[in-house]
Amino acid sequence: MNVSVESEEIRPERLRDTVHETIEGISKKVIGSRRVARFMFIALLSGNHILLEGVPGLAKTMLASEFARRLCMDFKRIQFTPDMLPSDITGSLVFNLEARQMEFRKGPVFANVLLADEINRTPPKVQSALLEAMEEKHVSVGGQIHPVPEPFFVIATQNPIEQEGTFPLAEALLDRFLFRYILTYPSREEEVQILRSLTLQEEDEAGLDAQKILAIRSMVKGVYASEEIMNYIVDIIRATRSHEMVFVGASPRTTAKYLMAAKANAMLSGREYVIPEDVRFMAKEMLNHRIVLKPEVLVDSDSDPYAPVMRTIESIISGVESPV
Template sequence: SIVFNLETRKMELRKGPIFGNVLLADELNRTPPKVHSALLEGMEERHVSTGGTTENLPEPFFVIATQNPIEQEGTFPLAEALMDRFLFRYILSYPTLEEEIRILKSQDYVPDKFDPFTPEKVKALKQMVDKIHVSEDVMKYVVGIIRKTRDHSMVYLGASPRTSAKYLHAARANALINGRNYVIPEDIKMMSHELLNHRLILNPEAVVSAGNNV
């Protein structure tokens, strides 16, 4: 935001949380539309506009957000354009008995050593991901999946061409994690649900049929 500095008698930019490398947006679907607009600009353009000026965001920059179930009071659906900027969406349920006990036990845990993940390390990994090979057959496989979402009887609005590029980027990263310099179909299959579930708009009948499994 732009604030007036009493000492210098000038208007100055006071940078907020969005100027960090990692932005955690908690309960995003409880925030007003102007927050969504600013976040959309930052995630897509990698800069924000305020007070008639444009400020670049740091590199790397990525957003982690949470949202409450739409059935809860004070929440509302996020715009498709904003949802599409998130690479994955994970739908979390209540933890199991064992998981909840493990959460309680780990509340006071402090690791003996902590190796910070610096921006330089992230940049280096991104360069490695970009070098992962993707064959034309795998590209056709991805495009075939995306195109199929557009003519499925249960889907009102299918995935956009942007999704194909994000799909391949995520598949490259998964290949790197598994020690390969090339993408295989399994890299595509394992992330399909998390990558597509927030990019498809289902028909009303499909929503009722799927329930909480959407």
């Protein structure tokens, strides 16, 4: 992997140390967030987005804002509601009396890190406006295209319990999220640490800025993945379509996202090549929102609504031969 003199400060080994320091800083402020912060970095460095799912009070908003603050990037939050319009997030055309012409006023989507809070509480037309920004990296208003800032990283949240008055995300939108990370209640020790952390002093340290993130993204693309690794990823995706418990499997688009995510995880681990463990490490978060189980599987499920899909993913991974 070639690293220029200008990017010496973001060498792979230096990146690993910086990311670990940033994750540690986030985990001190948001107790129990070390693992999810790593997945957020993987999504960011591979040019993708992440969906956080969990009941209220699990610090999803705090995690997103702390993540953005540590990266020294512009952060905005949208609280989605049923009465929103697409212009509430993209911006709109307004008439400038002084200039006597229409001008575009940017909406909150124009940020490096965007927290889409309770994304399933807004109508599909608003979700589609966000989808355009996520996939195309721009928004269309008044027949004109306006690019969003780079990097552009969406952290969306949704509550899996309260479903009244919600609009379930379409498969096309769900597929745009690299991961659906399921947040659970903290352990007893972690809850004690939460109380202790209330007295900690604020830290002003920031590890990475937008320009460094963009440079690192280009470095991620250079991480080596062997033919065996690429075949391994393809076999896993194809296995989701033929598994006896799955009604609809993952799409071909998932394979490209999977490979880039595995490369990002390898870089965060201080390696310039992908190993099978990089692929297995993120299998559940990568696939749990991309496969649809057969109805009979869900009928026989236990009290944990996520258990059937997680067991199915484990079965798929164990059924695919891993390269040495």
